[in-house]
Amino acid sequence: MADWLSLNWEHWGAYLKNLKLEDIQALMDRYSALGPLPGIFLPFLEALLPFLPLIVIVIGNSAAYGLWPGFFYSWIGVCLGAMAVFMISRWFGRRYGERIRQRFPKTERFFTWVEQKGFTPIFLLSCFPFSPSALVNVSAGLSKMPLHTFMTAIILGKAVMIFTLSFLGYDLKAMVEQPWRIGVAVVLLFVMWFGGKKLEARYGAD
16 A cells, blocks of 8 residues: 555656646646636645746646736745745744754854845745745745745745746747847846835835
8 A cells, every 4th residue: 555655646746747838738728617726726836846847837827827817826826835835934943943053053144144135035036937946935934034024025026937937938939029028027027126125125114
């Protein structure tokens, strides 16, 4: 029985890890009766299982639901997943945080940096799909970073990343023929960063 369960988990793990765009679209078609739930659940699951191909999932959502609904569902799922990982890590941090810092004294400088400069690095890392998002969420949860700072950085940063992937991946041919799309993505990155800093200053003053 144990061997069967092990093989079954290995099978599903290999399947999920090697998901392709066609697989995502097939899943969306198969569970289309559930409405937006599959489009939200897959990005949420990626936050818990970071080996899943987030880029493929986001592009699959935009192809299955359309640009704006696909972006919105992916954004909700990714943010909810990040919040879940943060809260789980915060729970462990309250109980074992000091022990972790004492056992690994070299991490103290890193946690201090995250706590003092938390918004900017988390926002910027959240903007890029290849950043170690699981490590970022766990580190923020284990630190003493305020929840509202993490939420602001994640919501805005993930918005940039998800919209950029949806915008560029929705029609790859158009991206080649219309390179201005890349310029729009760069401008959006700057605007969201500037707005996030303003929000952080406002929350910090409360």
